[in-house]
Amino acid sequence: MKNFLVVGILFFSLVSFAQKTTQATLTSPQTTKSAGIDVKKVESNLExxxxxxxxxEQQRESFxxxxxxxxxxxxxxxxxSxxxxxxxxxxxxxxxEASIPADQFEKLKANKEVFHNITH
Structure with missing residues (x-):
């Protein structure tokens, strides 16, 4: 019975540790992505x-x-190079192109200056 108790405690502690690691992993890339990136350029492209x-709003976040x-x-x-x-x-x-409907992509591509600015 003691063995089951020890195994149960170990199992729950490992599961708990895995959850905390996953949560930490989820938050760290967001902070690293903005490090060294000019946020004004990103906002400018978005605008x-x-x-x-x-x-x-979902498309804005995606872009x-x-x-x-x-x-x-x-x-x-x-x-x-x-x-x-x-x-x-x-x-x-x-x-x-994959993120928006075809008609919107054609509209965007027709505006060559904006299309060039957001892709380059």
Missing amino acids: ELSTVLTLT KELFTTKYRLLNEATGG EERKEIIYQTIARKI
């Missing part, structure tokens, strides 16, 4: 996109995360 498209990732990748590619940066630009364009 520029909003001038062409009407975005829901904010996408633009944060874009600037993080571009910061990591600094000093790298232009080919790598071009791949990042193309990837961002594809992710935007």
Whole structure:
């Protein structure tokens, strides 16, 4: 009986520890993403996109995360080849295309200046 009690306590302590680790893991990437990223550029991209498209709150959050990732990748590619940066630009364009309906994407793509600014 004592063995069951010890095993039960160990099980619950491990489960509790796993929960705390998961929670800590969830909060740390959010703070690291904004570290070293110019938040004004992210907000600028978001506002520029909003001038062409009407975005829901969920889409705004999704694009904010996408633009944060874009600037993080571009910061990591600094000093790298232009080919790598071009791949990042193309990837961002594809992710935007996948995130919005086709008619909205065509509307965005028709506005070449805004499309270039938010993908580059």
